[in-house]
Amino acid sequence: MDPRIREHAEIIADHSTGIEAGDDVVIQLPAEAEDLAVALHEICGDRGANPVYLNYSKRAERAFKRSSAEFAEPSHRRALYEETDVFVIARGGANVTEDADVDPETNAAYNRAMEEVKRERLSKTWCLTQYPTAGHAQLAGMSTEAYEDFVWDAVSLDWEAQRAFQAEMVEILNDADEVRIRSGEGTDLTLDVSGNAALNDHGEANLPGGEVFTAPVRDGVHGEVHFDLPLYRYGREIDGVRLRFEDGEVVSHAAERNEDLLAGILDTDEGSRRLGELGIGMNRQIDRFTYNMLFDEKMGDTVHMAVGSAYPDTVGEENDLNESAEHVDMIVDMSEDSVIEVDGEVVQRDGTFAFEDGF
Incomplete structure (x- = not known):
């Protein structure tokens, strides 16, 4: 594992969220960021925190949006959020245009259904970060290596x-x-x-x-x-x-x-x-x-x-x-x-x- 991934996880745990013993932690990352999830789980284990790993897939979310006639608030997801102390969320999927063919009205309806769930999440300690992937590097017009340097240099600021x-x-x-x-x-x-x-x-x-x-x-x-x-x-x-x-x-x-x-x-x-x-x-x-x-x-x-x-x-x-x-x-x-x-x-x-x- 690139040592900068462990450093990224430590900054999240120490500076951004202050993860400590007994915290219930939701780690919501795309599959491409599994190494960051592993590092965060190691830290949670070291500190006596309790992690739950959610694999966020924009491809799966797109499929749900395009196949649903209407959206209802996911009460089970809200229940998880209500019981959570710390959220860590990372961007970094393989395809940054995955949901480009979801129409605006569907996105609006989905967001309205998720509004109270999102509000519950934002009431807790949370951190949104970026995992450097080839898809985001391509969007930025950079090589994967250069984009990794860019992201981790920005994350490890004083x-x-x-x-x-x-x-x-x-x-x-x-x-x-x-x-x-x-x-x-x-x-x-x-x-x-x-x-x-x-x-x-x-x-x-x-x-x-x-x-x-x-x-x-x-x-x-x-x-x-x-x-x-x-x-x-x-x-x-x-x-x-x-x-x-x-x-x-x-x-x-x-x-x-x-x-x-x-x-x-x-x-x-x-x-x-x-x-x-x-x-x-x-x-x-x-x-x-x-x-x-x-x-x-x-x-x-x-x-x-x-x-x-x-x-x-x-x-x-x-x-x-x-x-x-x-x-x-x-x-x-x-x-x-x-x-x-x-x-x-x-x-x-x-x-x-x-x-x-x-x-």
Whole structure:
């Protein structure tokens, strides 16, 4: 076994989740990530934790979606989640386009059925990570070996140093009432964040981490945004997304590629037409776009926004939580002709933060 796999497992167990004696742990990984599952099981055994291994297959999930006339909440799965202390989930299947032929309406219906189950999982200690596979390497335009280096270099960052660097942005956002994002001619968006909390993602729930994120007030988003980097969703690429918001709601949308898939996401439920997250990428180790949102949204010269559900910990007691069966992140490249303003003060210009050299 590559020693970096064991190191990956140790970072998950020590830094991301704090697995300890007596913990009931669900390890949900694709078959391609079995070595990581083995390493995690060894750690659980060493510590007296109790693992359950779920082999996640996107091929099997696709078959279920395409053959079902309707979806019901899987109560047995929810029962497992209710009894679980720690979840470890990894991406890394063989075929990243496995579910490309599932229609948007089916995906939306499936997500609605899974909404409460997903909410239960997110209430526990969890970590989402990536196992480097040939399929994801191909999507990123990299050799398998180069992609392995890329993933494990990003995972094994000095997370305490990253936390300290990002803490400066957390402090700025926690005192903020309004954030304005301007980029090129297509993005000028104002977000009310008053009363909401900014969180420091330093490799815990997401591994790798590397962002500071908050939620906009549900009705407090106005203006237009051009997401000029593509995203991969349900095995298909959505490119050139443009959204216009009024009173927090998407009132018009367009995409240069797979607009039908974007429309299906926005039509999932009432909450999927509102923003649940504003994230600011701050991980300088992630220096290239790979069509993998777990990495791409952390790039240092980007911001991302998610239509759909908000993380409850980011929403203040006086504000409403945006709820949805969807949470779809989309990215704006902030490296050129771009600024982030917080309460009228520029805090990032062309990707460089006010507290960095060269601002």
